[in-house]
Amino acid sequence: MILVRLRTFLARHRAVHWTLVASAALAAGALVATRVAAVERERLAWGESVTVWVADAEVAAGGAVAARRTAMPLALVPDGALTVEPAGATALRTVGRGEVLTHRAVGDPRSLVGPARRAVAVPADDTTLPVEVGDRVDVVAAGAVLATGGVVVEVRPTVVVVAVDATDGAAVASASLDRLAVLVRHG
Numbered sequence: 001m002i003l004v005r006l007r008t009f010l011a012r013h014r015a016v017h018w019t020l021v022a023s024a025a026l027a028a029g030a031l032v033a034t035r036v037a038a039v040e041r042e043r044l045a046w047g048e049s050v051t052v053w054v055a056d057a058e059v060a061a062g063g064a065v066a067a068r069r070t071a072m073p074l075a076l077v078p079d080g081a082l083t084v085e086p087a088g089a090t091a092l093r094t095v096g097r098g099e100v101l102t103h104r105a106v107g108d109p110r111s112l113v114g115p116a117r118r119a120v121a122v123p124a125d126d127t128t129l130p131v132e133v134g135d136r137v138d139v140v141a142a143g144a145v146l147a148t149g150g151v152v153v154e155v156r157p158t159v160v161v162v163a164v165d166a167t168d169g170a171a172v173a174s175a176s177l178d179r180l181a182v183l184v185r186h187g
Contacts, residue, residue: 046073061132093134118169136186141175
């Protein structure tokens with residue numbers, strides 16, 4: 001009954017009706033402005049922002065990385081984050097969609113070789129253990145461990161290139177030529 005009287009009153013007094021509508025709109029606008037200001041204060045509390053590169057899609061190790069620039073609070077940026085475009089970069093390990101790209105996650109797989117290592121091609125076929133670029137492996141032949149802590153640098157259908165310690169390179173190469181070398185993945 002009260003609702004009917006209120007509607008009748010507002011229908012007869014248009015100025016009151018529109019005054020109430022305008023007041024409700026102003027109150028909603030003020031609430032939104034207050035919330036936006038609170039969000040801006042919180043953003044500023046995180047400190048300075050920095051532009052980094054983030055993965056557009058999930059990429060398996062050895063795949064080409066597609067990335068986009070993103071501004072993030074400095075407090076959320078991991079050490080080694082890329083601040084320059086990683087054009088032509090390869091994933092050195094599996095990279096998730098939206099992950100901040102770092103020097104440890106993307107780059108040139110050949111950089112895994114280093115000065116104290118040698119890259120050796122190990123034959124691969126259907127019986128070879130599946131590995132990805134960046135995997136840690138040991139190389140074994142005829143029951144003997146030839147190299148420990150090797151890093152997979154490249155994976156092709158018929159060969160896996162492994163960076164091993166320089167002192168182990170000759171033994172691994174010899175076993176690879178005889179097709180005796182087998183990879184044992186860590187983890």
